[in-house]
Amino acid sequence: MDRIDHLFKHYANRSSSHLIDPEGIEELCSNLEVPHTDVRILMLAWKMKAEKQGYFTLEEWRRALKAMRADTISKLKKALPELEKEVRRPSNFADFYVYAFRYCLTEEKQKSIDIETICQLLDIVLGSTFRAQVDYFVDYLKIQNDYKVINMDQWLGFYRFCNEISFPDMSNYNPELAWPLILDNFFEWMREKQA
């Protein structure tokens, strides 16, 4: 326990010694030899149940490292592949997916995330499993004008889309069902392109 706390103090900032701040996280990333936009950092945050983007509290830090049985940087680094496997397990991934969205809601009462951030987030979170869907959808998001932000419902809708709809033919997609409208529009746009 001590060593975990000690490790925490190393990264925690001088001015806010009870928090690891973005600078501290950057240092952590470089020590782990992982780019700080890498999905594994997000996974680590998930493991911590970190509430505020860019900051880790002592309690959150302890939670993750204890569970991962890591009290040094090298142990933490070695535990990352195992963490990734854990997150990618279907039972956990849905939860992680929701967490990823919430993590980006930085303001109080914020409910939606701007398009640009969403595009990056989609890439990070779903890029490795649903490459094609993410690429096409991101393309669409950038050129459409109906929505300037994405909310949780639409975020979740896209995940279901990736899991249930065959791509790129989308033959089992029905816009008359309860899919979020933005996906109906995406579907139309794809159809037009394919024609």
Place this chain on the structure above:
Amino acid sequence: MSNQKKRNFQIEAFKHRVVVDPKYADKTWQILERAIHQIYNQDASGLSFEELYRNAYNMVLHKFGEKLYTGFIVTMTAHLKEKSKLIEAAQGGSFLEELNKKWNEHNKALEMIRDILMYMDRTYIESTKKTHVHPMGLSLWRDNVVHFTKIHTRLLNTLLDLVQKERTGEVIDRGLMRNVIKMFMDLGESVYQEDFEKPFLDASSEFYKVESQEFIESCDCGDYLKKAEKRLTEEIDRVGHYLDPKSEEKITSVVEKEMIANHMQRLVHMDNSGLVYMLLHDKYEDLGRMYNLFRRVTNGLLTVRDVMTSHLREMGKQLVTDPEKSKDPVEFVQRLLDERDKYDKVISTAFGNDKTFQNALNSSFEYFINLNARSPEFISLFVDDKLRKGIKGIVDVDVEVILDKVMMLFRYLQEKDVFEKYYKQHLAKRLLSGKTVSDDAERSLIVKLKTECGYQFTSKLEGMFTDMKTSEDTMRGFYGSHPELSEGPTLIVQVLTTGSWPTQPAVPCNLPAEVSVLCEKFRSYYLGTHTGRRLTWQTNMGTADIKAVFGKGQKHELNVSTFQMCVLMLFNNADRLSYKEIEQATEIPASDLKRCLQSLACVKGKNVIKKEPMSKDIGEEDSFYVNEKFTSKFYKVKIGTVVAQKETEPEKQETRQRVEEDRKPQIEAAIVRIMKSRKILDHNNIIAEVTKQLQPRFLANPTEIKKRIEALIERDFLERDSTDRKLYRYLA
């Protein structure tokens, strides 16, 4: 046969049934046999009924019933065989007569014989369950005469031949026919059916098959139907005269099938004479005939109705999508009313007010009226036209009739909320310009709309009327407390409650000094008596009457809009003004000012102002001066531009946008209402229920409903079910 008196009155004592000497039976039988011969030979006058009866009685009593019965059959059969030979020998026309004659004779004979053998009929035959005398007599006739091969076919053919002759117009002996055919009926229903009716129906079917083919090739629809009707009547007449009434239904079915059912499609679709032709040319008689004939066959009326419906839809579609027709909204609507009247008349005159046809008419109108998105606007303009000018020479009652007809069109509209918007605008203009011809008619229409659409539709409209009334009272109060103002220009103010009237943005405008002074006095008066309110002058909605004197002393009273007044009054202090000067002085926005100047300077007969250069449009470098040479044969000249008109494209877009905006909260309210009571509901059902709830006002777009659902999810009114994506849940 004479009834001989008995010499002695004897009562036979009851004796034991003793088997008597068979010779006795023979003797007795011979007597009877001889009698039968005589009866058949028309030689019965010398016979004693009583004696013969007694003989028969005795035979039965002494147990010779069988001998008697058998004897009777054998004797009668022999006679009938003879008769049939005679009948068969008859030539040509007399064949039937001979048959009829012999039949009548047989019946008479049979009756006599039955009477004689009555005791046997009631005892021996009863107990042995054999066929009674009379029916046996008929069967024997049937078997030996009618079914005699040499007679059977010939009889039938003769009868059918006669029917054929009659059908081709010849006169036949109907009495003879009746008798012979009655013979069949008397012989038993199955005999009638097998030996006559069935072949008759088959032959008739053939006949009508051929005839209908001939007719359809050579006649037009109206004529064909006349012929079919005639044939039908004839057949019914024929049954009445010489067939079994039960045959009526069967023969009419044959005619209906061959003449109508088989040619239904071809008749209805006939070029230049079929249903469409009849409808277009108001051929009520032909249409009525078609209706009456076609209703007799399966799917007959359905065929007629379908063709009528597709014709209506096509015609209606062309009408509403023709750009030429959309140029004059009043004409457009009048045309729709005329068409509706026309088809209403067809249905009531020729189709017996058949409800299914009424429904077809309504659904067709509903279909095509909504193909033109401007229908709601046009209907409102039509109403405006009628309520504004009235209809020349027409009494109040007829105005009611016209309004009722307009309401019928209104009911067909899917976008009733669009109508409401335009109606409000047009009503506002009517009220404010004082141009409504009949207050009663206005109110009457509002009542009709309220009945149709509910209180909410009309509550704001009624607010408009209230404001007008209140304003009158306010004006009285104003002038009452400012008697000194009765000398100057007269100001009439209508104070409009913001929520009730169509919203208009306030447009800036510098009023002439005389006017603005008055306005300020009014404002302070009003705010003095109504604290906490704010008044905004709507200069874009007002009018003014100005007295003007022109170059040669011509005096006129000009009825103009407020903007026009501001412009004209400037010329009291200047002879010539440039566009820029006018703009600066009045502060009226450019587009309104240009329109205003256009109406003052560029309209023939109303150009009180002249413009340099004399181009059609108002340019910013133009200059203006009074038209001293202005003339008009009327003292009062109207130059105002406040009449309700068909909207311009940009105005139309704006109105549509406002309508769409107004719909959003209505859709959301409907969704919330439904979800609140159902708690959980799946996607398709929400769409259906919402659409149904909003249908009295407009047709809700499923995509729009989906958008609203998502908006409500975002605002935490609803959530999606975590396991079944199709379900929504109400969040209390």
